Structure formats: C-alpha cells, structure tokens
Amino acid sequence: MAAILSIRDLRKMYDGGFEALKGVSLDIEEGEILALLGPNGAGKTTLISTVCGITTATSGSVSVGGFDNVSQFRAARALIGLVPQEITLEPFTKVLDTVTFSRGLFGKPANAELIGSILRKLSLWEKRDSRIMDLSGGMKRRVLIAKALAHEPRILFLDEPTAGVDVELRKDMWEIVRELKAGGVTIILTTHYIEEAEAIADRVGVITGGELLLVEAKEQLMARMGQKQLEVQLAKPVEAVPEALSQHNLQLVNGGGGLLYTYDTRAERTGITTLLNDVAQAGLVLSDVQTRESSLEDIFVGLVSTGGDSKGAAEGDAA
Amino acid sequence: MNWTAVATIYKAEMARFWRTFLQSFISPVLSTSLYFVVFGSAIGSRIQEVDGVEYGAFIVPGLVMLSVITQSISNASFGIYFPKFIGNIYEILSAPINFLEVVAGFAGAAATKSLFIGVVILCTASLFVDLSIQHPVAMVAFLVLTCLSFSLMGFIIGIWAGNFEQLQLVPLLVVTPLVFLGGSFYSISMLPPVWQTITLFNPVVYLVSGFRWAFFGQADVPVLLSLCAIGGFTLACMAVIWWIFKTGWRIRA
Numbered sequence: 001m002a003a004i005l006s007i008r009d010l011r012k013m014y015d016g017g018f019e020a021l022k023g024v025s026l027d028i029e030e031g032e033i034l035a036l037l038g039p040n041g042a043g044k045t046t047l048i049s050t051v052c053g054i055t056t057a058t059s060g061s062v063s064v065g066g067f068d069n070v071s072q073f074r075a076a077r078a079l080i081g082l083v084p085q086e087i088t089l090e091p092f093t094k095v096l097d098t099v100t101f102s103r104g105l106f107g108k109p110a111n112a113e114l115i116g117s118i119l120r121k122l123s124l125w126e127k128r129d130s131r132i133m134d135l136s137g138g139m140k141r142r143v144l145i146a147k148a149l150a151h152e153p154r155i156l157f158l159d160e161p162t163a164g165v166d167v168e169l170r171k172d173m174w175e176i177v178r179e180l181k182a183g184g185v186t187i188i189l190t191t192h193y194i195e196e197a198e199a200i201a202d203r204v205g206v207i208t209g210g211e212l213l214l215v216e217a218k219e220q221l222m223a224r225m226g227q228k229q230l231e232v233q234l235a236k237p238v239e240a241v242p243e244a245l246s247q248h249n250l251q252l253v254n255g256g257g258g259l260l261y262t263y264d265t266r267a268e269r270t271g272i273t274t275l276l277n278d279v280a281q282a283g284l285v286l287s288d289v290q291t292r293e294s295s296l297e298d299i300f301v302g303l304v305s306t307g308g309d310s311k312g313a314a315e316g317d318a319a
Numbered sequence: 320m321n322w323t324a325v326a327t328i329y330k331a332e333m334a335r336f337w338r339t340f341l342q343s344f345i346s347p348v349l350s351t352s353l354y355f356v357v358f359g360s361a362i363g364s365r366i367q368e369v370d371g372v373e374y375g376a377f378i379v380p381g382l383v384m385l386s387v388i389t390q391s392i393s394n395a396s397f398g399i400y401f402p403k404f405i406g407n408i409y410e411i412l413s414a415p416i417n418f419l420e421v422v423a424g425f426a427g428a429a430a431t432k433s434l435f436i437g438v439v440i441l442c443t444a445s446l447f448v449d450l451s452i453q454h455p456v457a458m459v460a461f462l463v464l465t466c467l468s469f470s471l472m473g474f475i476i477g478i479w480a481g482n483f484e485q486l487q488l489v490p491l492l493v494v495t496p497l498v499f500l501g502g503s504f505y506s507i508s509m510l511p512p513v514w515q516t517i518t519l520f521n522p523v524v525y526l527v528s529g530f531r532w533a534f535f536g537q538a539d540v541p542v543l544l545s546l547c548a549i550g551g552f553t554l555a556c557m558a559v560i561w562w563i564f565k566t567g568w569r570i571r572a
Binding site: 014015049052053054055056073074075076077078080082084086088089090091092093097101102104105106107108109147 | 321323324326327328330331334335338401402405406407409410411412413414415416567571572
C-alpha cells in the first residue's frame with residue numbers, strides 16, 4: 001500500500017532549547033491504524049502538532065497525500081482531521097453549530113446531511129441543540145471527533161482519545177475507530193495504554209525522548225510485550241546453571257546468586273510450577289522469588305542501546 | 320482565498336454578538352445619552368460654540384470615535400484571545416487557511432460590531448442635537464476605516480495578551496487617554512501653543528479631526544493628512560499581523 005503520510009527526519013527544538021523531536025522518520029500507509037505508544041513527554045503530541053501545522057518544525061519534512069505540509073499547506077491540511085488531547089471547546093456554542101463551523105473552516109460547502117450522519121454515528125444527534133457546557137466529558141470527546149470528521153478527512157489524528165475516560169467509553173471509542181477504518185480513514189492515535197494499541201492498532205510505533213524507537217506490526221510487538229521474568233534467589237550461590245535445569249533456558253544472575261526465567265504470560269502454561277519443582281529436586285534452596293515485567297520504556301530503551309539501529313533490533317534481545 | 324472559511328469565522332464571531340445583542344445595543348445608547356446629559360446639557364449649555372458649532376453637536380464625532388475605537392479593540396482582542404485561552408485555536412491553526420483569511424474573519428466581524436455601535440450612537444445623538452453631515456461619503460469612509468484599523472490593532476493585542484489582565488491593559492492605559500486627549504471633547508485650538516504641538520503626536524487627533532470635518536467641514540489638521548494617518552495605521556497593523564503569522568509569534572510554538 002502507498003504511504004499517505006510521509007515524515008522525514010523531523011526535528012523540533014523549542015525556544016527554551018528543549019528538543020522534543022530528534023529526527024523522526026515515519027511512513028503511514030493508507031487505511032491503517034497506527035498507534036504511537038510512549039510515556040508522557042515522549043514527543044507524541046509535538047509530532048502530531050507539527051504534522052498538522054500547529055507547531056513549526058525546526059527541520060525535516062512532512063508530506064501528506066503527496067503534498068508538502070508547509071509549501072502546499074492548503075492541500076495537505078485539507079486531508080487531515082485532528083482530535084486534540086485536551087477538551088478544547090467553546091462552552092456556549094451548540095453541538096450542531098460547532099461541528100458545522102469546523103466544516104466551513106476547511107472551506108467545504110455546508111452539508112447538513114453529512115453533519116447529521118456524523119452526529120448520529122457518534123450518538124450526538126439527540127444532543128445537537130445542547131450547549132457544549134451542558135454535555136458530559138465523554139460527550140465532549142465525541143464532539144471533538146465529530147468536528148475533526150466534519151470536513152471528511154482521509155487521515156485522522158487522535159491524540160490520547162481515551163486519556164481519563166472510563167472503560168465503557170473507551171470501548172465505544174475503539175468501536176468508533178474501527179468503523180472509521182472500515183470507511184477508509186487512515187488513523188494515527190497516540191496512547192500510553194498498551195491495551196489500547198493491542199485492541200485496535202494494525203501497527204505500533206514506540207516513541208520516547210523525541211525518538212521513534214521502532215514501528216512494527218502489532219502481533220510481533222505483542223509477542224514481546226507478553227514476556228515476563230521470574231527471578232529465583234538462591235540461599236547458596238552456584239557457579240553454573242545445574243544440568244537438571246537446562247531445559248528451562250535459565251540465565252545466571254547476581255554472580256550465581258539467582259536464576260532468571262523468562263516466560264510468556266499468554267502461553268497456556270507458564271512452566272513456573274515445573275521449574276520450581278525441578279529447582280527443588282536439583283537440591284537448590286530458595287531464599288526468595290520475585291517476578292517482574294519490564295515497562296514499555298525499559299524494553300525499548302534496552303533495544304536501542306543494544307541494537308543501535310532500533311528498527312533492525314533482533315527480537316531475541318527483548319526483555 | 321478561502322471565502323467559505325472567512326464567512327465561517329465571520330458568522331461564528333457575529334453569533335457571539337447576537338447572543339449578547341441587547342447588552343451590545345443598550346450599553347452604547349445608555350452611555351451616549353449620559354454623555355449628552357452631562358456634557359451636552361448640564362455643562363455644554365454654559366460653553367460657547369466651538370468653531371461655530373454648538374458644543375452638544377461638536378462632541379458627537381469625538382463620542383462616536385471614542386466608542387468605536389474602544390469597541391473595535393475590545394471585540395477583536397477578545398475574539399482571538401478567547402480561542403487562545405480555551406485552546407480551540409488549534410482548529411484555526413490546523414485549517415487550510417492563511418493569515419489574511421483568519422484576520423478577515425475575526426477583524427471583519429469585530430469591525431462590523433463596532434460599526435453597528437457607531438451607527439447606534441449617531442442615531443441616539445440625533446435625538447439630542449441637530450446633526451448635519453456635510454460630507455457623508457467621507458464620514459462613512461472614516462468610520463469604516465477606523466473600525467477596521469482598530470479591530471486589526473485589537474487582533475494584535477489579543478494575540479499578544481497572555482491573560483485577561485493584559486487584554487485590558489492596552490485599551491485602559493493607552494487607548495482611553497489617547498482618545499480623551501485626542502480632541503474628542505475640545506478643539507486643539509483651545510489648547511496652549513505648546514500642547515497644540517505635543518498633541519499632534521497623538522494619532523487619534525487625526526482621526527477625530529478628519530471625522531469631525533466630515534460633519535462640520537472644519538478640521539484641526541488637513542483632511543488628507545487624516546486619511547493618510549489612518550491608512551498608514553491600517554497598513555502598519557496588517558504588516559504586524561503578517562509578521563505574527565509568518566513567525567508564529569505567541570500563536571504557534
């Protein structure tokens with residue numbers, strides 16, 4: 001599939017000297033859902049803002065549907081819809097008016113039928129004459145989506161659409177995103193919830209400290225994210241992993257004072273019971289047992305430091 | 320030019336005006352009436368004619384200018400500051416529109432509102448005094464240009480302002496003194512010679528003088544100079560706004 005959005009070596013240095021984007025390159029294919037995962041302050045919002053024209057890039061280029069987002073900003077921006085992270089709506093306007101406003105702002109002729117269908121799809125039709133200030137938080141988020149869709153964009157940016165949203169609404173959001181995708185809209189969403197990416201994305205990009213660490217298909221990524229580690233601390237250190245435990249692929253840690261076992265939480269069997277039995281049978285005495293799950297950031301910072309080229313990092317290195 | 324976008328911004332801004340229509344209408348009518356009661360009747364009756372014009376009528380152009388300038392600045396600065404404050408300015412920044420279209424929408428609406436108020440004041444004034452307008456075309460031109468140029472200035476203030484206090488600062492500390500000292504309520508010839516010279520550095524003098532000329536055919540400064548002054552001011556504001564959008568000053572990080 002052709003890339004509808006092409007970002008090349010995008011850099012953003014804010015006035016204070018803070019470098020929010022350190023040369024991000026990314027191609028987004030038409031019709032896909034890409035989730036950008038990353039902790040707070042990773043550069044997700046800056047990336048979106050720069051593509052949309054809210055922030056000016058320090059260097060690099062962005063091409064939207066083949067149009068440069070600076071020199072051909074009209075054609076480029078016409079293709080993009082943006083749902084911001086914060087609820088930023090004028091409190092006194094009515095739902096229908098603010099959504100109609102968004103369409104007009106993009107220079108599109110009025111189309112009451114289309115606006116009506118967007119409002120119905122987002123369960124806002126009944127509230128069309130309500131003022132924004134009288135809506136619940138969830139409804140306001142829907143209004144933001146309706147505004148972004150009013151000019152029929154081909155690319156939709158959702159900046160943390162489910163931050164601070166209850167489970168019910170989050171599922172509704174995911175459903176909406178799936179429907180939009182079915183309608184041919186390319187979707188880029190940012191999130192710091194791994195479950196969110198898992199639930200709806202086709203591909204997942206991980207961004208931290210202004211750098212895009214990797215972008216890959218969700219399935220591949222999930223396989224790594226599902227891994228967990230169990231550390232068995234021994235009362236007496238050993239020099240090597242005992243022969244009887246070789247089938248468990250253990251790593252010796254803490255100078256022989258501990259054994260590290262990596263397992264997949266999604267597997268039918270984690271193998272922990274067998275491992276602990278075998279450890280006891282091998283005559284080792286346990287002093288403590290602990291499990292840990294690497295955070296997103298841990299895993300990918302680790303990947304970058306070992307792999308150099310983040311995108312080419314071997315899967316075996318993970319966790 | 321994306322005229323649909325211009326019309327969209329214009330209509331949305333005007334909608335705010337209609338929502339508070341009664342207040343927008345009553346407030347200038349009331350304050351103008353008060354000015355006439357105080358300056359026109361109570362004090363004005365003791366003042367001789369100024370340049371051959373009855374004092375009550377003499378202050379009308381200045382009064383209109385005072386309201387129109389204040390209203391233009393406050394409407395336009397609030398119009399652009401509000402989306403900045405709420406955060407929904409993102410929509411304008413990410414829309415396929417250029418600075419000229421944004422300004423045309425916001426400043427156009429602000430100028431329309433103040434023009435309306437100017438007309439309301441003129442109508443109210445005509446209830447109190449006999450108003451003759453010797454140069455109606457020039458009168459309309461001065462009125463429209465003033466509304467427009469000060470709306471542009473208001474737009475700049477709205478972008479510059481970091482909080483509501485700053486939004487009030489320039490109109491309060493700069494514009495009001497300039498308008499009051501700009502010959503709104505007196506003729507420059509009534510001042511001591513030194514002040515007659517100093518007052519020529521006040522841009523509002525040229526506006527009031529030109530506007531008053533349109534009514535009574537008499538001016539403190541040449542009419543052409545007045546027109547040049549307001550034309551130059553409009554261009555200067557446009558240049559500043561062009562620079563703001565070019566550099567993203569205070570609107571685009």
